[in-house]
Amino acid sequence: xxxxxxxxxxxxxxxxxxxxxxxxxxxxxxxxxxxxxxxxxxxxxxxxxxxxxxxxxxxxxxxxxxxxxxxxxxxxxxxxxxxxxxxxxxxxxxxxxxxxxxxxxxxxxxxxxxxxxxxxxxxxxxxxxxxxxxxxxxxxxxxxxxxxxxxxxxxxxxxxxxxxxxxxxxxxxxxxxxxxxxxxxxxxxxxxxxxxxxxxxxxxxxxxxxxxxxxxxxxxxxxxxxxxxxxxxxxxxxxxxxxxxxxxxxxxxxxxxxxxxxxxxxxxxxxxxxxxxxxxxxxxxxxxxxxxx
Amino acid sequence: xxxxxxxxxxxxxxxxxxxxxxxxxxxxxxxxxxxxxxxxxxxxxxxxxxxxxxxxxxxxxxxxxxxxxxxxxxxxxxxxxxxxxxxxxxxxxxxxxxxxxxxxxxxxxxxxxxxxxxxxxxxxxxxxxxxxxxxxxxxxxxxxxxxxxxxxxxxxxxxxxxxxxxxxxxxxxxxxxxxxxxxxxxxxxxxxxxxxxxxxxxxxxxxxxxxxxxxxxxxxxxxxxxxxxxxxxxxxxxxxxxxxxxxxxxxxxxxxxxxxxxxxxxxxxxxxxxxxxxxxxxxxxxxxxxxxxxxxxxxxxxxxxxxxxxxxxxxxxxxxxxxxxxxxxxxxxxxxxxxxxxxxxxxxxxxxxxxxxxxxxxxxxxxxxxxxxxx
Amino acid sequence: xxxxxxxxxxxxxxxxxxxxxxxxxxxxxxxxxxxxxxxxxxxxxxxxxxxxxxxxxxxxxxxxxxxxxxxxxxxxxxxxxxxxxxxxxxxxxxxxxxxxxxxxxxxxxxxxxxxxxxxxxxxxxxxxxxxxxxxxxxxxxxxxxxxxxxxxxxxxxxxxxxxxxxxxxxxxxxxxxxxxxxxxxxxxxxxxxxxxxxxxxxxxxxxxxxxxxxxxxxxxxxxxxxxxxxxxxxxxxxxxxxxxxxxxxxxxxxxxxxxxxxxxxxxxxxx
Numbered sequence: 007x008x009x010x011x012x013x014x015x016x017x018x019x020x021x022x023x024x025x026x027x028x029x030x031x032x033x034x035x036x037x038x039x040x041x042x043x044x045x046x047x048x049x050x051x052x053x054x055x056x057x058x059x060x061x062x063x064x065x066x067x068x069x070x071x072x073x074x075x076x077x078x079x080x081x082x083x084x085x086x087x088x089x090x091x092x093x094x095x096x097x098x099x100x101x102x103x104x105x106x107x108x109x110x111x112x113x114x115x116x117x118x119x120x121x122x123x124x125x126x127x128x129x130x131x132x133x134x135x136x137x138x139x140x141x142x143x144x145x146x147x148x149x150x151x152x153x154x155x156x157x158x159x160x161x162x163x164x165x166x167x168x169x170x171x172x173x174x175x176x177x178x179x180x181x182x183x184x185x186x187x188x189x190x191x192x193x194x195x196x197x198x199x200x201x202x203x204x205x206x207x208x209x210x211x212x213x214x215x216x217x218x219x220x221x222x223x224x225x226x227x228x229x230x231x232x233x234x235x236x237x238x239x240x241x242x243x244x245x246x247x248x249x250x251x252x253x254x255x256x257x258x259x260x261x262x263x264x265x266x267x268x269x270x271x272x273x274x275x276x277x278x279x280x281x282x283x284x285x286x287x288x289x290x291x292x293x294x295x296x297x298x299x
Numbered sequence: 300x301x302x303x304x305x306x307x308x309x310x311x312x313x314x315x316x317x318x319x320x321x322x323x324x325x326x327x328x329x330x331x332x333x334x335x336x337x338x339x340x341x342x343x344x345x346x347x348x349x350x351x352x353x354x355x356x357x358x359x360x361x362x363x364x365x366x367x368x369x370x371x372x373x374x375x376x377x378x379x380x381x382x383x384x385x386x387x388x389x390x391x392x393x394x395x396x397x398x399x400x401x402x403x404x405x406x407x408x409x410x411x412x413x414x415x416x417x418x419x420x421x422x423x424x425x426x427x428x429x430x431x432x433x434x435x436x437x438x439x440x441x442x443x444x445x446x447x448x449x450x451x452x453x454x455x456x457x458x459x460x461x462x463x464x465x466x467x468x469x470x471x472x473x474x475x476x477x478x479x480x481x482x483x484x485x486x487x488x489x490x491x492x493x494x495x496x497x498x499x500x501x502x503x504x505x506x507x508x509x510x511x512x513x514x515x516x517x518x519x520x521x522x523x524x525x526x527x528x529x530x531x532x533x534x535x536x537x538x539x540x541x542x543x544x545x546x547x548x549x550x551x552x553x554x555x556x557x558x559x560x561x562x563x564x565x566x567x568x569x570x571x572x573x574x575x576x577x578x579x580x581x582x583x584x585x586x587x588x589x590x591x592x593x594x595x596x597x598x599x600x601x602x603x604x605x606x607x608x609x610x611x612x613x614x615x616x617x618x619x620x621x622x623x624x625x626x627x628x629x630x631x632x633x634x635x636x637x638x639x640x641x642x643x644x645x646x647x648x649x650x651x652x653x654x655x656x657x658x659x660x661x662x663x664x665x666x667x668x669x670x671x672x673x674x
Numbered sequence: 675x676x677x678x679x680x681x682x683x684x685x686x687x688x689x690x691x692x693x694x695x696x697x698x699x700x701x702x703x704x705x706x707x708x709x710x711x712x713x714x715x716x717x718x719x720x721x722x723x724x725x726x727x728x729x730x731x732x733x734x735x736x737x738x739x740x741x742x743x744x745x746x747x748x749x750x751x752x753x754x755x756x757x758x759x760x761x762x763x764x765x766x767x768x769x770x771x772x773x774x775x776x777x778x779x780x781x782x783x784x785x786x787x788x789x790x791x792x793x794x795x796x797x798x799x800x801x802x803x804x805x806x807x808x809x810x811x812x813x814x815x816x817x818x819x820x821x822x823x824x825x826x827x828x829x830x831x832x833x834x835x836x837x838x839x840x841x842x843x844x845x846x847x848x849x850x851x852x853x854x855x856x857x858x859x860x861x862x863x864x865x866x867x868x869x870x871x872x873x874x875x876x877x878x879x880x881x882x883x884x885x886x887x888x889x890x891x892x893x894x895x896x897x898x899x900x901x902x903x904x905x906x907x908x909x910x911x912x913x914x915x916x917x918x919x920x921x922x923x924x925x926x927x928x929x930x931x932x933x934x935x936x937x938x939x940x941x942x943x944x945x
Contacts, residue, residue: 008844013762013771016755016815020774023812027789030796098691101684108681117685119924124692126916128873130890130897131909135695138702138901143712145698178692236782238876243897253784260788260880270792273785284780365835385838398836402854411850412840446937463840 099181164246188222752818787880801883
């Protein structure tokens, strides 16, 4: 009896507030736009029964997504932006994680805390900080002008470059932590053994360190790529009108155009795109967990 | 220590404290216990001995109430305890990991079970003090488990499980985490405490020396079955199977065919080139039956000259010598390649040093030294 | 181990990249000028204005209220869920259950927000503090359950069995043994849920109504129009609170670790 209560309370909560909302999204994505409140038809009417309701569904919104090139361009551009920023995050994050793992034992907790600290700080504030730096009369341009590197201020804010910078900056801890965890576990004598067997430093790094931190790299990349794909705050604050990201499109479809069925269809497609990396990520985590046993 | 008269298992009038009746336990496809029956009597110190995975821990967890038998019945003092949850059982358990509550002091750990019984403050305090004294932990009562040594933790775990004065105390590898020297001291301590409190102890162990030292009876288990249940001396001297003989202590096993050669006496043909051996056995063997002769190394004498009168004599060369300080074990290779181990006590300093590698030696033993086993 | 120059450079540049933007943000919150990017002398006037800005204060109050309620509820539900995941054994729909625990962690916020909004409309719930609390509880309980279940997974099960063996009912065993031992994980779960709730813009925007504007929503609508020194001042305060909190927490945990090590050494010596 107690066990039943223990299981059913969180179970029902998640069913009601997580699973059912998805079914509603799926359902609305298959309805028509209507000038009513709520602005779609057929309205959610449980009394009518499922049979009646299935009869009225159509895939018009999904067809619409393929016809209007705004949407598929947004999906492609989201994928591209997420991919490029993940690559840059890895490029910046790996040396930091490596440096941390090589640092003296007594420094490591402090370095760890320094990586985690930004994570506890408001995401919005961290993105906002870059607005002041990247604007035309911002800190970065002032510095570049003063150094004489450029004559006229560079336009960085409201471009895709600013979005890349924002994503790399905010998601860097997600990349560093799993890689650091993998490198920290790495037995130092393995490198020594490789060098003893005739590897140069660099070759030992390439043949031993990188393959053994592979799980950390994969985990870090997914932890950056997955949320970056649906990112909304960064493109809307740092990106320009030309920055197309699907999270922003969904937001505008919903709040500005009030086209709920299309917004729902956008969400459903985004979810379908995300299923692949999420499944790959889960498999990687599982493999790692098995390897540790 | 056990008095010579303490042998309730030989008295048919005695009612057992615990009775396993045709108990089977399955985990999914895996059968951990096969149709097992066993009686354990009051005031016994009973050891379940076997390699890991033999089902001994499952037996103990069924007694504690953490597993229920798939088939069969377990009785405690005549009452079926199958449906009784662990918190309502008159048994207590000392866990292998000790399972001391890390957030509570030694005192509070020992008082934990007593407080569940709604005893008065004074009663709890008196009992805790008594337990602290029994286990010589008075000085450490205010400490947390991580502030005391491994041996002290072991005693706290014992005190905690004894505090409620259970009818039956279950000990799961209680000394496994201690180093060898401390383990030996603690074994005697455990026996003293068992004696003083008069509690029935059931101990699970994979260490045969430990089982032999502490227990009044030992049950040797393998793959969910009881191989033999008997006193330590009987287990050692008259094992009922090759498995038991081999599991307990060091042994030479010679495989051959038995032929009756007198009253309870058999000739064993075991080699094409070497003469047959002679052994006695109360158990009958038919002529030509496959048999195994198990001889303990300490019952095999080693000498450089051929001994005059001996039932069994073989010659070989010394292949290896293991010097253990108090004992030396000689591995002697016989002409066919068989290795026979012989053990001698080093009663004199630098004795028997005249026997060394590659020396030709004679091995001898009496007809009653070995046990003849069918399987 | 000695650090090579490469490691020193990468660590220095890395941490500079992580921290310089925030340092600049903090510095310019003390700028006299309205222009955030041009230094015109030290002043604390933006803090003064912030304190008098009732819209911000109201939003802050709403945010804290939502965060306290949702993180507390999420901690209770998340701990239950973790217990079910680790100790629940097999039950009908276990795979679905663990899927629902892990899915919100990787779900884009826009989708979570949209779907919850559609649910609240379907149920006819008025949007406000209640709906935001429900939404925040739902996604943060998953984070709590991940934190707590990783602690429970390494928890020595025989401790619970010992409690049962000594006469505890299952509830008592949880209250007297399990909970005190996993308490640090439960507390970090609560803190995580609290921070997530304080921080959330997207889900709150979808699920709130005009009566309950949270601080992130307020900040977002303000910064959309461009940088402003008042927001810098607000950010500085929030950064300061987090920094002090995280440093205190890590010092406390470091001290207890040191003490434990000392105790253990002493135990070995007095053996």
